[in-house]
Amino acid sequence: MSSKTGDISSDQRFVRLKSRVFERRPILNEILADHGNLKLSEYSKLYYRRPEYKVDSQRKKEFIEGFREEIETIFGKDIADACAAQPSKSFHLAYTEHHGPIGTSRQLNNILIATIPTLETGLNDFPYNIIIACSNISFNNWSFPRGLTFHTYGNKGLSENQLSFFGHTIDAFPVYNHKSFNQDSIKNLRKSLYTMWNERFVWKKEFNKLNQIIDEICMDKSVLTEHIYTNQIAKLNFLLWDKISDNKETPTQKLIYVEQERLVNRLLLKFHLDTKTSIHNILFDPNYLDLVTKYFEGIMCGFSEKTKQGSFHFWAIPPGSKYRVQLWRRGNKLVSPDGAYEVSLTPDGVRKGILNGELIPSTLLSFILFSFYYGLRQIGGPNQTTYLTQMKEDYLNLL
Numbered sequence: 448m449s450s451k452t453g454d455i456s457s458d459q460r461f462v463r464l465k466s467r468v469f470e471r472r473p474i475l476n477e478i479l480a481d482h483g484n485l486k487l488s489e490y491s492k493l494y495y496r497r498p499e500y501k502v503d504s505q506r507k508k509e510f511i512e513g514f515r516e517e518i519e520t521i522f523g524k525d526i527a528d529a530c531a532a533q534p535s536k537s538f539h540l541a542y543t544e545h546h547g548p549i550g551t552s553r554q555l556n557n558i559l560i561a562t563i564p565t566l567e568t569g570l571n572d573f574p575y576n577i578i579i580a581c582s583n584i585s586f587n588n589w590s591f592p593r594g595l596t597f598h599t600y601g602n603k604g605l606s607e608n609q610l611s612f613f614g615h616t617i618d619a620f621p622v623y624n625h626k627s628f629n630q631d632s633i634k635n636l637r638k639s640l641y642t643m644w645n646e647r648f649v650w651k652k653e654f655n656k657l658n659q660i661i662d663e664i665c666m667d668k669s670v671l672t673e674h675i676y677t678n679q680i681a682k683l684n685f686l687l688w689d690k691i692s693d694n695k696e697t698p699t700q701k702l703i704y705v706e707q708e709r710l711v712n713r714l715l716l717k718f719h720l721d722t723k724t725s726i727h728n729i730l731f732d733p734n735y736l737d738l739v740t741k742y743f744e745g746i747m748c749g750f751s752e753k754t755k756q757g758s759f760h761f762w763a764i765p766p767g768s769k770y771r772v773q774l775w776r777r778g779n780k781l782v783s784p785d786g787a788y789e790v791s792l793t794p795d796g797v798r799k800g801i802l803n804g805e806l807i808p809s810t811l812l813s814f815i816l817f818s819f820y821y822g823l824r825q826i827g828g829p830n831q832t833t834y835l836t837q838m839k840e841d842y843l844n845l846l
Contacts, residue, residue: 549687
């Protein structure tokens with residue numbers, strides 16, 4: 448039964464809404480047409496059962512090598528070796544999250560969805576749920592990367608609460624390469640929690656649980672000794688997931704966050720700056736650079752100098768600055784809008800920028816590398832079905 452609102456029924460409004468959504472997300476419409484009758488868990492399993500792409504064995508070996516090294520820098524050799532074995536068996540990874548503490552329902556849902564298909568094979572083959580997480584976001588992003596998000600039912604009803612490791616002064620800073628939180632940050636976090644309890648946003652039971660999380664996870668020595676915030680969060684999420692999913696009767700996967708941008712930079716340094724790969728050409732060859740502008744200008748999650756959206760290949764954090772700036776191609780250089788920062792489009796110029804922590808690879812460059820060059824199957828959100836498909840078409844045109 449439809450309810451009337453003015454002259455248009457709610458059913459008609461819903462049809463109109465779907466039409467507008469599918470105009471902007473046509474691939475999502477195709478997926479729903481083909482598989483809309485399936486439960487989400489069934490579709491998730493179906494995705495994993497699809498035949499592997501034909502992947503060049505040397506490229507696959509390269510990716511897994513860089514991937515393993517990146518994980519080892521945070522979690523050590525044993526975990527890194529076990530994680531590297533998973534894409535060796537099935538060359539896919541999940542790209543569904545921003546790099547921050549798990550807490551929102553969207554984050555938890557995505558983590559659970561990524562877990563479903565591996566339950567059929569058991570934990571022996573896939574003991575880790577590996578998430579490639581984007582750190583090229585600001586601290587004021589909706590996913591609240593600067594702290595913990597949780598819901599409580601207090602004297603004012605259901606409420607969403609946030610405990611932050613940092614104050615609002617860092618809101619516009621990028622998460623990438625940000626310094627770690629420390630003991631003083633924990634003290635401020637506890638003060639905020641006490642205020643919530645005192646004002647009855649949380650009750651004693653929740654207050655004690657949250658203090659326990661702070662004591663056992665945020666204060667864990669392995670977390671506090673990290674010097675980069677993203678490494679801290681990778682360890683924090685590992686410990687937090689282990690705690691909330693603890694079930695002795697039914698063991699669950701361990702959660703591993705891998706920083707997307709740092710992995711891209713590692714692969715570029717290791718395999719592409721000094722070797723004539725197609726990625727090398729896209730970075731440095733003037734003919735390829737012209738084609739990048741021709742085919743990718745204006746696409747979703749790409750870049751557009753006309754509308755001042757995105758950035759060409761990399762974003763930059765100039766020396767002495769804490770803010771990201773866009774970069775636009777000017778001949779054989781990438782230059783910030785004010786001209787104060789520039790990097791030469793040469794192997795030495797890009798290498799210096801990466802090693803100094805100044806260059807953050809763009810989403811477009813990251814997906815060209817992961818999905819199109821290495822052939823890695825990516826599991827992501829609904830928007831990815833649109834922009835990754837468009838990127839693929841334009842990448843093929845470029846080649």
